[in-house]
Amino acid sequence: IFALTFLTACTPKAIDYEQVSEKEKIVIRFSHVVGEDTPKGQAARLFAKLLKERTNGKVEVQVFSNGSLYKDTEELNALAEGHVQMVAPAISKLTDLIPELGVFDLPYLYPDLNGYHQVLDGTAGKSIAERLKKNHMILLGIWDNGLKQFTNNVKPIRAPEDLAGLTMRIMPSTVLDHQFKMLQVRPVPINFNDVYLALEEGKINGQENTISNIYTKRFYQVQRYMTLSNHGYLGYLVIMNESFWNRLPSDIQKDITDTMRDVTKWERDEAVKIEQEQLKEINKCSCIQIVQLNEAEKERWKQFYQPLYQEMKQKFGPGIFEEFGL
Ligand code: LMR
Numbered sequence: 001i002f003a004l005t006f007l008t009a010c011t012p013k014a015i016d017y018e019q020v021s022e023k024e025k026i027v028i029r030f031s032h033v034v035g036e037d038t039p040k041g042q043a044a045r046l047f048a049k050l051l052k053e054r055t056n057g058k059v060e061v062q063v064f065s066n067g068s069l070y071k072d073t074e075e076l077n078a079l080a081e082g083h084v085q086m087v088a089p090a091i092s093k094l095t096d097l098i099p100e101l102g103v104f105d106l107p108y109l110y111p112d113l114n115g116y117h118q119v120l121d122g123t124a125g126k127s128i129a130e131r132l133k134k135n136h137m138i139l140l141g142i143w144d145n146g147l148k149q150f151t152n153n154v155k156p157i158r159a160p161e162d163l164a165g166l167t168m169r170i171m172p173s174t175v176l177d178h179q180f181k182m183l184q185v186r187p188v189p190i191n192f193n194d195v196y197l198a199l200e201e202g203k204i205n206g207q208e209n210t211i212s213n214i215y216t217k218r219f220y221q222v223q224r225y226m227t228l229s230n231h232g233y234l235g236y237l238v239i240m241n242e243s244f245w246n247r248l249p250s251d252i253q254k255d256i257t258d259t260m261r262d263v264t265k266w267e268r269d270e271a272v273k274i275e276q277e278q279l280k281e282i283n284k285c286s287c288i289q290i291v292q293l294n295e296a297e298k299e300r301w302k303q304f305y306q307p308l309y310q311e312m313k314q315k316f317g318p319g320i321f322e323e324f325g326l
Helices: 039-054 072-080 099-105 113-120 123-134 174-182 192-200 211-216 242-247 250-285 295-304 306-316 318-323
Strands: 026-031 059-064 137-147 149-152 167-170 186-189 206-209 225-228 233-241 289-292
Touching (some): 026 039, 099 123, 099 174, 099 306, 113 137, 113 233, 113 250, 123 137, 123 233, 137 242, 137 250, 149 211, 167 174, 167 192, 174 186, 233 242, 233 250, 306 318
Parallel strands (some): 167 186, 167 206, 225 289
Antiparallel strands (some): 137 233
């Protein structure tokens, strides 16, 4: 059995995946940075299981979780160079390559996940897929983690002024950087799997993330306060290396597309359940004080961020908001 996995370093265009013959087993290496007990972790495993079943074992998806193979900052290169064939980074982490995706980092873009789904499953999704294709990547699906919350070890956060003077970890994204600078925060981009230590050692005061990431990476055990602000979206672009995709037989491409559609539906429901369960677990620990923002407070945050919307409309051009259907 010949595995369709290439470990030699080469530039994206130089990869030459060989045409898959009938008898060959296809190995898809899928790398991601979060824990197993998260929406992405669970969905990656289900995708592997279903695809194996549906192809009678011809396709084997090997899932590498927790950044065990590549860190956040390494996984796109690893995909481009063919060391892995699938990754599912946060949208924010693609903003270096495709800056316009930064609009999805705007705070309070939509009040709930349905708002994001409507655009991502429609016009925005199509235009994201085209942009990825120009960068030799195939968009297979868009998965949720959920909405982000603030944690910190200095004080309870209720209003935008409360964060002033803090040092906070962010994902690498210009829009996130601007957002935090508006709050008089010092934003520091740090790889996801280095955040716990940075919090524990006090190198940073806090961070923003979803409940499942806060829970599975135990950030709540080294943070005193968490504000349930639901202020930003953490979604994933599930992508495959284009040359690898092009070499797959069309029946396998179809199995992948169909399986991804089913898993995406399951993943989004699961994300909501996981968030509810893990928030209960965090509550049980009584090691972190939880602040719940009321509607009036949320409204203040939204008003506070209005200048950022204007700034980003100028930066990206109003056309992108129309193109994405925002
Ligand atoms: C983060 O870096 O905080 C997240 O993007 C990690 C993830 O993949 O959910």
